[in-house]
Amino acid sequence: MKFLSNLINGISLGSVYAIIALGYTMVYGIARMLNFAHGDVIMVGAYICFFAIYSFNLNPVIGILMAVVVCTVLGVVIEKLAYKPLRQATSLAVLITAIGVSYFLQNMAQLLWSANPKVFPTIINGSIKLFGGELSISRTTIVIVLVCALIVVGLSIFVNHTKMGKAMRACSEDKEAAQLMGINVNKTISMTFAIGSALAAIAGVLMCCAYPNLQPTTGSMPGIKAFTAAVFGGIGSIPGAFIGGILLGVLEILGSAYISTELKDAIVFLALIIVLLVKPTGILGKKIHEKV
Amino acid sequence: MAAMLEVNDINVYYGSIHAIKGVSFEVNEGEIISLIGANGAGKTTTLHTISGLLKSTTGSMSFMGTDLMKTPADKIVSLGLAHVPEGRRIFQGMDVEENLDMGAFTQPKSSIKGNKEIVFEHFPRLKERRHQIAGTLSGGEQQMLAMGRAMMSNPKLLMLDEPSMGLAPILVDEIFEIIKALNKAGTTILLVEQNAQMALSIASRGYVLETGRVVLEDEAKNLLNNDSIRKAYLGG
Numbered sequence: 120m121k122f123l124s125n126l127i128n129g130i131s132l133g134s135v136y137a138i139i140a141l142g143y144t145m146v147y148g149i150a151r152m153l154n155f156a157h158g159d160v161i162m163v164g165a166y167i168c169f170f171a172i173y174s175f176n177l178n179p180v181i182g183i184l185m186a187v188v189v190c191t192v193l194g195v196v197i198e199k200l201a202y203k204p205l206r207q208a209t210s211l212a213v214l215i216t217a218i219g220v221s222y223f224l225q226n227m228a229q230l231l232w233s234a235n236p237k238v239f240p241t242i243i244n245g246s247i248k249l250f251g252g253e254l255s256i257s258r259t260t261i262v263i264v265l266v267c268a269l270i271v272v273g274l275s276i277f278v279n280h281t282k283m284g285k286a287m288r289a290c291s292e293d294k295e296a297a298q299l300m301g302i303n304v305n306k307t308i309s310m311t312f313a314i315g316s317a318l319a320a321i322a323g324v325l326m327c328c329a330y331p332n333l334q335p336t337t338g339s340m341p342g343i344k345a346f347t348a349a350v351f352g353g354i355g356s357i358p359g360a361f362i363g364g365i366l367l368g369v370l371e372i373l374g375s376a377y378i379s380t381e382l383k384d385a386i387v388f389l390a391l392i393i394v395l396l397v398k399p400t401g402i403l404g405k406k407i408h409e410k411v
Numbered sequence: 412m413a414a415m416l417e418v419n420d421i422n423v424y425y426g427s428i429h430a431i432k433g434v435s436f437e438v439n440e441g442e443i444i445s446l447i448g449a450n451g452a453g454k455t456t457t458l459h460t461i462s463g464l465l466k467s468t469t470g471s472m473s474f475m476g477t478d479l480m481k482t483p484a485d486k487i488v489s490l491g492l493a494h495v496p497e498g499r500r501i502f503q504g505m506d507v508e509e510n511l512d513m514g515a516f517t518q519p520k521s522s523i524k525g526n527k528e529i530v531f532e533h534f535p536r537l538k539e540r541r542h543q544i545a546g547t548l549s550g551g552e553q554q555m556l557a558m559g560r561a562m563m564s565n566p567k568l569l570m571l572d573e574p575s576m577g578l579a580p581i582l583v584d585e586i587f588e589i590i591k592a593l594n595k596a597g598t599t600i601l602l603v604e605q606n607a608q609m610a611l612s613i614a615s616r617g618y619v620l621e622t623g624r625v626v627l628e629d630e631a632k633n634l635l636n637n638d639s640i641r642k643a644y645l646g647g
């Protein structure tokens with residue numbers, strides 16, 4: 120029963136990683152860049168929701184919506200100001216810029232909201248007891264897993280069956296050919312950042328529901344873990360990000376329960392190294408056709 | 412009457428490489444025009460410039476009265492100017508039908524089904540393979556898909572960049588028959604080829620490109636009989 124409980128917690132944590140990883144992987148798939156500021160967008164989303172509920176006494180649902188709106192705009196603005204001018208630059212320049220944006224967001228948060236940790240309010244109460252009370256699952260856990268499932272299904276439908284979704288795939292394969300079809304590449308990249316950042320806002324709120332400690336650096340470790348999850352599953356692949364996220368969460372929780380709490384992160388990264396040694400493109404990754 | 416496509420004194424650079432040096436030509440409605448030249452002459456660069464993927468630093472280009480110099484790449488196709496790029500550049504990870512849908516990206520939903528039927532009439536093999544992933548098609552089928560994808564936009568002018576490249580002779584014949592049929596059905600064609608013999612045999616006029624310059628322009632039948640062209644491009 121203890122194992123089952125750990126497993127469920129792992130799936131829940133993994134669901135948060137998966138939602139973040141989806142943003143990473145979509146942006147990588149289309150803009151071919153690692154947006155290391157993605158984790159900090161999560162933190163901004165959590166803060167927005169926190170203040171909406173705590174300072175303005177708004178309904179949590181409105182708080183989440185506000186977080187989504189602010190982060191969507193933030194993501195699009197970051198892309199326009201920081202990354203778009205670097206479309207033709209080397210990937211190293213883009214990477215360093217992304218790290219810069221990450222620190223910028225953390226420092227802005229510190230300036231605006233101070234470095235003192237905030238305790239995120241409880242949004243979802245209670246738990247469900249199963250097996251005559253032997254297994255207790257918090258409602259938060261259930262909501263997180265359900266939201267993640269919904270997002271993955273919704274995103275898959277969007278990408279595979281809508282005109283805009285197909286245009287995104289076309290851009291990720293060949294931007295010039297996509298333009299010859301009449302697809303506006305800049306608009307498509309903007310939209311990808313918008314979707315990724317909206318997901319980051321949701322992930323930020325969900326994460327703080329489960330781990331209610333909020334400070335300007337809150338997003339950075341989950342950001343790195345979600346990046347790992349995206350690589351784990353095969354960067355650029357939506358199902359890959361989902362599977363990678365869940366696996367990572369489960370590994371982390373089981374690792375800390377049965378091996379060592381101190382070593383849980385080391386276990387996660389060791390697993391990543393092993394996966395990449397066996398399959399360098401990740402679990403579901405495809406070979407990337409580099410164009411000459 | 413002004414020509415359908417007018418290209419006038421364009422110059423294109425890749426960094427410090429001067430790839431196109433004052434190229435001018437025109438395509439009239441209903442024609443098949445062929446642009447021939449050796450590898451590296453600047454044929455692909457010329458087409459990319461017309462499509463807005465590259466910019467000319469001088470001159471002018473217009474298509475049916477629209478100034479192409481001021482039109483961004485993603486607005487070209489809706490003018491009725493479609494481009495089948497060198498190396499096909501189909502979306503490998505999508506299936507045949509999705510590729511065709513991408514070709515119809517700018518088209519109203521109502522016309523997509525009819526366009527697809529027309530494409531399938533010209534390329535029955537694409538119909539059989541409509542759910543196959545494009546990357547797994549043979550080279551000839553990929554070329555057909557690239558052409559079909561371009562046709563989905565209802566083009567008035569179709570630019571084809573080396574459609575015969577890497578294909579077996581029997582497939583080359585098939586592709587050229589389809590080009591002729593498309594032209595007969597009313598599509599104007601700008602055909603870029605290294606296979607000058609084939610290209611000139613179906614064209615009305617031709618331009619010869621050498622290291623970024625148009626060195627010769629004439630009726631296709633005259634070019635086929637021109638001694639220096641025969642030596643340089645037609646194997647004697």
Ligand SMILES: Nc1ncnc2c1ncn2[C@@H]1O[C@H](COP(=O)(O)OP(=O)(O)O)[C@@H](O)[C@H]1O
Binds near residue numbers: 428430451
């Ligand atoms: N991306 C590029 N970067 C630099 N030079 C290029 C590039 N593409 C083509 N060139 C150069 O421009 C010239 C014309 O090339 P291209 O238009 O591809 O010729 P063609 O299609 O007639 O074979 C060649 O000298 C080629 O080396």
Ligand SMILES: [Mg+2]
Binds near residue numbers: 455
């Ligand atoms: Mg070429």
